[in-house]
Amino acid sequence: MSREGQGVAPRGKTASPYPDRIVARPGFEKELARRTLTNLYNERPACLAQAHEAPDAAVAQAYGWADYAPGMTEDEILRRLLALNIERSASA
Known part of the structure; x- marks a missing residue:
């Protein structure tokens, strides 16, 4: 019995038209196994970095960090x- 089509159905449909999972073409199994979210974030391709710029800037603005820049280090962000x-817990 094929599991294809199971899952969440798009609005107006009774079944999902998408496969339950991606199946690698013969000979590409190892390549597909390396395609994980962890590896994607570790590689940090330009498209992913660009997708994060606007939300990161909005969060920095919400925190009141007028001097925020996309190149700010993770250590600096964590320090802030x-x-x-600490400031908020002291006032609670």
């Missing part, structure tokens, strides 16, 4: 978040 957390 920790300071903010």
Whole structure:
């Protein structure tokens, strides 16, 4: 029995037209196995970095970080978040 088509159906449909999972073409199994979200984020392709720029800037603005820039290091961001957390917990 094929599992193809099971899952969430798009609006107006009774069944999903999409396969349950991606099946690699013969000879490409290892390549497909390497395509994980973790590997994607570790590789940080330009398209992913660009997709994060607007939400990152909006969050920085919400925190009041007028000097935020996309090149800000993760260490600096974490330092600021920790300071903010300590400040807010002290006033609670």
